[in-house]
Amino acid sequence: MRIVNKRALHDYHILESLEVGIRLLGSEVKSIRLGRVDLGQSFAKIIGGEIYLINANIPRYQNAGDKSYDPQRSRKLLLHKDQIQRLIGKLSQKGATLVPVALYEKHNLIKLQLGLAKSKKEFDKRKVLKERDHQRRIEQELRGKE
16 A cells, blocks of 8 residues: 655655654544545645644544544654754755655554655646657557567
């Protein structure tokens, strides 16, 4: 089970990535294991010397008893203090942001791959799409000749 944030990979250049833990409720873990997560609009933010995942949508587990559950709540990310200090220094650069790249299970723990990213310009996105289309055509021609 690996949930990838395709929007982050499309909209940002990932400069560096970091594996972090995430503080979750039991029903959220069950919902994640079912693959019911949307990371499309989410980002990470430093609040009071700690890093939180904001706007990640983890829908309520259908068999959970908690009726007052908020699927968009902020979730604390688990990092060492020296990692947080290093990220604060790198985020001071103009245009740098923290985005979740992937959410996955590792040794029965839910881990988040957090990326230090810079925003892509519109022409960068078009260039990537053009290169991908060109590569697809080359592969189709090679398959046709065999």
